[in-house]
Amino acid sequence: MKPKVSRSSNSHISEKLQQREFTVLELIHSGSNHSRLDLAHKTGLSPASITAIVRSLIGKGLVTESQAVSSFVGRKPIPLGIRDDAGYLVGVDIGSFYTRVVVTDLNGKIVCKDQIETGIPDGRVRVLRRVFESVYQVLDNSEIPKGAILGIGVAHSGVIDSENGVVLSFPRPGQMTEWKNIRLQAIFEEEFNVPCLLEDSVRTMATAERCFGLGRLVDDFLFIEVGMGIGAAFFFEGKLYRGGGGNAGEFGHITVDENGPLCSCGNNGCLETLGSCAAIIQATRLAMERGVDSKIRELTGGDLKRISVEIVAQAASENDSLAFRVLQDAASYIAIGLADLVNLLNPRQIIFGGALFRAAPQLLSDPLRRIIKQRSLEKSANEAQLKVSALGGEAGALGASRLIAGRALEALYLSR
Numbered sequence: 057m058k059p060k061v062s063r064s065s066n067s068h069i070s071e072k073l074q075q076r077e078f079t080v081l082e083l084i085h086s087g088s089n090h091s092r093l094d095l096a097h098k099t100g101l102s103p104a105s106i107t108a109i110v111r112s113l114i115g116k117g118l119v120t121e122s123q124a125v126s127s128f129v130g131r132k133p134i135p136l137g138i139r140d141d142a143g144y145l146v147g148v149d150i151g152s153f154y155t156r157v158v159v160t161d162l163n164g165k166i167v168c169k170d171q172i173e174t175g176i177p178d179g180r181v182r183v184l185r186r187v188f189e190s191v192y193q194v195l196d197n198s199e200i201p202k203g204a205i206l207g208i209g210v211a212h213s214g215v216i217d218s219e220n221g222v223v224l225s226f227p228r229p230g231q232m233t234e235w236k237n238i239r240l241q242a243i244f245e246e247e248f249n250v251p252c253l254l255e256d257s258v259r260t261m262a263t264a265e266r267c268f269g270l271g272r273l274v275d276d277f278l279f280i281e282v283g284m285g286i287g288a289a290f291f292f293e294g295k296l297y298r299g300g301g302g303n304a305g306e307f308g309h310i311t312v313d314e315n316g317p318l319c320s321c322g323n324n325g326c327l328e329t330l331g332s333c334a335a336i337i338q339a340t341r342l343a344m345e346r347g348v349d350s351k352i353r354e355l356t357g358g359d360l361k362r363i364s365v366e367i368v369a370q371a372a373s374e375n376d377s378l379a380f381r382v383l384q385d386a387a388s389y390i391a392i393g394l395a396d397l398v399n400l401l402n403p404r405q406i407i408f409g410g411a412l413f414r415a416a417p418q419l420l421s422d423p424l425r426r427i428i429k430q431r432s433l434e435k436s437a438n439e440a441q442l443k444v445s446a447l448g449g450e451a452g453a454l455g456a457s458r459l460i461a462g463r464a465l466e467a468l469y470l471s472r
Contacts, residue, residue, distance in 0.1 A: 073109075076101065078469055080109050084119055084136050085465055087163065087267060091133035110136060116472035118142055138162045143468055144200050147457030148244075149211040149257055149450070150187060152176055152228060152284035153411075156453040157190045159198045162206075162461055162468075164268055168198035169450055180234040188247055206464035207250055209456030210240060211257035213285060218302055221254040227320040228285075251467070253460045257281075258305055259296060260455030261409050261445075262289035266296075267458050269447045270407050277405040278397060279445075280307065282390065282412040284334045286327055290401070308332065312392050331389040333365040333411050339382050340368055350378040369415035386412070387419040391427035398432040398440050409445035417444040 080095055090098070096106045113119040122135040140161050147158045151174055158169040172190050174183055195205065214226035214235055221241025225232060241254040262279035265271040271279070275294040281287050286308030290297040298304050308328035309321050316325025329335055341360050344350055351371045356362040371379035394406065413419065420442050429437045445451065 076105070077109050077112060078466070080106065081113055081118060081138075081465065081469060082462075084113075085138050085162070085461070087272075089122065089135035089137065091135055093133055095136075116469070118469065118472065138465070140165065141204075143206040143464060144198075144204050145206055145457040145460055145464060146191060146195070146208040146248075147211070147260075147450075147453035147455070147460075148187060148191060148208060149260065149452030149456060150174060150183070151213055151257060151452070154449065155183075155187050155190065156450045157187075157194045158450055158453040158457060159194055159200065159205075160454065160457045160461075162465060164454060164458055164461070166450070166454065167200065168194050169453070170194045170197075171449065176228065176231060180238065184243065191248070205248075205250055206468060207460040208244055208248055208252045209260070209453075209458070209460035210244055210252060210254045211260040211452045211456040212240060212254065213257045213283075213287070215303060215306075216254060216256040218253075218255045218259075218298075221252070223254070229320060232320075251460070251463060253456070253463065255456060255459055256287070256289075256305065257452045257456075258287035259289045259298075260453075260459060261447075261451045262291065262407075262455065263296065263458050264447055264451040264455035265407055265409070265445055266291055266294075268454065269445055269451070270405065270443050274405050276403055277407055278401065278403045279407045279409060280390075280394070281410040282332060282408070283410040284332060286332050286390070288397075307393060307397075310393050310396070312389050327389055327393045331386040331393075336365055336368055336382055336386050336412070337363050339385070340378065343378055343382070348378050351376040352379060365411050366415045372416065383416055383419060384423060388423050388427055391424045392431065394424070395428050395431035395437075398428055398436050402436045403440055405441045405443065407443050407445050409447070409451060411449075413444050414449070420444060 079099060083095055083098055084090055092106045092110055096103045110119060118139060119136055120139045122137055142162050145160050149156045153174060154171055155174045156171050159167045170190050170193060172186060176183060212223055215224045217224055221239060223235050223238040223240050226235035241252050244252040258281045261281055265279055271277050271291060277291050279289045288305045288307035309326045311325050312327045312330060313325035317329040318324055319326035319329045340352060341363055344353060344360055351374055352363060352367060355367045355371060368379045368382060372383050425442060
């Protein structure tokens with residue numbers, strides 16, 4: 057993103073120099089602890105020009121110098137970074153089960169956070185009321201002045217038109233009319249009176265992974281999220297791929313069993329109906345209602361409504377046969393879908409996130425690896441590294457704040 061600045065608004069600096077300054081500012085914000093020499097190599101500018109630009113950015117209160125890095129010979133390179141107190145952002149991830157809220161600085165450091173139950177069955181109006189209350193509470197707890205909040209990034213797990221800030225639909229039972237064509241970005245902007253951004257929650261998780269997690273060292277990776285639904289996001293050559301209409305990544309709606317259950321999207325046998333946390337919970341509950349014995353009954357106190365993927369994973373770790381079988385079945389369906397993606401895209405890395413893999417990371421060993429190797433081309437299967445994200449449940453909110461950070465940084469630069 058390049059600043060669109062007229063010469064009249066900053067007559068003391070040329071537009072060309074502004075573009076150069078902002079390019080350097082974006083590189084510093086990328087989080088790689090760039091030194092002046094790094095910036096000169098990446099931009100093609102002379103060391104003298106970089107020194108002048110960095111001096112200007114420091115003077116604007118946007119950039120700071122860190123402690124010099126040790127080196128064997130010559131002058132020690134001095135890492136540069138965005139000032140921690142230059143401004144703050146809010147990230148909100150409205151999930152099917154939980155809503156997470158974080159306040160971060162421009163570098164993505166979490167200052168304060170909260171987690172609440174979304175309560176999706178209560179309807180959109182009540183959900184948003186709870187979400188707003190959580191945001192206000194986190195802002196109060198952070199003790200950050202209102203004027204220092206530069207923007208809010210909002211993640212939602214429905215079908216999103218991010219360009220226009222609209223939730224097009226939310227394919228969950230009872231929620232199709234509640235969340236159809238909702239201008240959620242505008243609703244947040246009206247409530248909080250700051251610039252806001254709306255994005256699909258899986259893409260914000262993948263963004264967090266790219267900036268702060270396992271995706272930092274690779275330019276091409278797939279991010280797979282398995283929660284109450286299933287989604288995917290793709291980074292190619294370091295950039296998030298959105299597709300022609302902006303809806304790439306609906307991994308949960310590929311068909312893995314033509315004779316499978318009816319999905320809320322209208323098709324039969326979608327991966328989401330067989331491999332998601334919702335499918336795992338439903339299969340476990342149905343088996344127990346039919347009399348299958350399981351430690352899960354003890355773990356839930358006999359209340360089958362309390363079954364969660366975490367409880368199923370705990371029972372599986374204690375050698376419960378029902379829990380083990382249900383998790384294995386779900387992982388097998390996920391692997392069948394992934395095998396096609398491995399053949400099609402040849403990713404260097406596949407990163408798994410979401411409630412399922414936080415609860416049961418051992419699923420990567422078997423059957424996921426085994427089935428992918430069975431059903432994918434040997435070279436592509438061997439080249440795909442399978443890893444579990446370490447970012448935790450607030451990854452979606454953290455990624456949402458990171459996405460709005462680029463716009464906030466531009467606005468902050470233009471105001472100085």
